[in-house]
Amino acid sequence: MYLNLQELQEAVTYLENFEVERILKLIEKLPIRFVRKPSSGVVMMTLTDTFDTPFHIGEILVTEVEVEHNGIKGYGMVLGQDKDRAFIRAVLEFLESSEAYDVIKESIRVILTNAWKREKLERSKYESLIDLSRVEFDILPGR
Numbered sequence: 001m002y003l004n005l006q007e008l009q010e011a012v013t014y015l016e017n018f019e020v021e022r023i024l025k026l027i028e029k030l031p032i033r034f035v036r037k038p039s040s041g042v043v044m045m046t047l048t049d050t051f052d053t054p055f056h057i058g059e060i061l062v063t064e065v066e067v068e069h070n071g072i073k074g075y076g077m078v079l080g081q082d083k084d085r086a087f088i089r090a091v092l093e094f095l096e097s098s099e100a101y102d103v104i105k106e107s108i109r110v111i112l113t114n115a116w117k118r119e120k121l122e123r124s125k126y127e128s129l130i131d132l133s134r135v136e137f138d139i140l141p142g143r
Contacts (some may be wrong), residue, residue, distance in 0.1 A: 005096050011112040012085050013078070014119040019111050020084050026104050027091050033056055035066040035073060038083035063091045065115070072097045 003011065015023070026070045042059040049055055063086040064077040074097070076089025088108075 001113055001117070003116055005092065007116060008092055008109065008112050009076075009089050011116040011119070012088050014115040015088075015111070016115070017087070019115060020088065023088050023108055023111055024055060024084060026107050027088070029104065030069070030091065030094075032067045032069045032074075032091065032094060035068045036064070038063055038065040038086055040081050050143070067091060067094055068097075069094065 040061060040063050043062055045057050045060045046054050047057055061080055062077050063081050063083050064075070065083065065086045066073060066075045067075070067090045068088075072094055074090040074092065074094025075084045076091070076093065078085045078089060093107070095101060095108070
């Protein structure tokens with residue numbers, strides 16, 4: 001299974017803490033520098049209602065970070081205060097744009113793919129339980 005960058009970025013949210021630590025160990029070997037160190041802030045969250053009208057539900061807390069090496073940049077942002085996951089997302093974007101570091105890229109990709117598969121399996125189990133509870137009503141009995 002080959003995940004694209006967007007799926008890899010999403011998989012970061014599914015990582016267990018020990019997997020975050022493993023990825024951080026891999027990343028520490030990279031010669032990257034911070035353009036913007038991890039920082040927390042708020043952004044306005046906008047949703048679209050059932051009538052396709054956008055509305056603001058309020059401000060949400062985010063953590064963002066930006067890294068760079070040899071002119072190649074990576075940006076990462078996550079909901080909440082989690083500088084490690086924001087950093088991992090920034091490094092992912094950097095690595096996807098870089099021609100080097102194939103061994104580190106592949107090692108991170110394996111960890112993220114496993115987290116992705118685990119989450120999808122859990123979701124399918126949950127959805128199966130929901131399907132079992134569905135009730136079909138006979139609107140017009142006898143017809």
